[in-house]
Amino acid sequence: MEKTEDISFGYLLxxxxxxxxxxxxxxxxxxxxxxxxxxATKMxxxxxxxxxxxxAEYLEMEPIAVGRVIDRLQSAGFVERRPDPKDRRAWRLHTTEQARGVIADMEDIARGLRRDATQGIERTELEQCLAVLNRIKDNLQALDQQAVNAQED
Known part of the structure; x- marks a missing residue:
């Protein structure tokens, strides 16, 4: 019988x-x-x-990459930076009216794509798949934490 570690799935993901x-x-x-x-806009x-x-933490991205995304969103009129009232050096991010105007349409696009992508898949099948993927993610994040701990020792 094949072991789970013998089943390749990374390329499929x-x-x-x-x-x-x-x-x-x-x-x-x-x-x-x-x-x-x-x-970023939805978050x-x-x-x-x-x-x-x-x-960046919420999106699980590097802060510099998020900075580039925010720069583009700000240039396009979807996000604005406002001074942090508690810290003069910091900025708070806010969506603009333009962004709020497309949220529902973008969510419809995402919902439609999920519907198309899961065609023929039962809800219970998808829930089981997501549970397994979340466990895989947890295992990989635990490896990250172990690496951090090893570096600190």
Missing amino acids: NDVTLLFRKHFDRRAVKFGLTRAQWR LYHREGLRQTEL
Whole structure:
């Protein structure tokens, strides 16, 4: 019997991710937002006033990469930086009226893509798949923590 470690799935996960991104970007192009920009906008919409470093943590991205995303969103009129009233050196991020105007449409695009991607898949199957993927993610994050702990010792 084959062991779980003998089943290769990394390339499949990568392929699914790339295809999901490609199809989302195709559908969302009319709004001028990439998937990364959409994720940041949606996060800020639900958590107005985050600092850039906090947003990076939520998105599980490097702060410098998030900074580039925010720069583009600000240039496009979707996000604005406002001074932090408690820290003169810091900025708080807020969505603009323009961003709030496309949130529902972007969520419809995401919902439609999820519907198309899960065609023929029962809800219980998807829930089981997500549970397994979350356990894999937890295992990989534990490896990260072990590496950090080893460096500190």
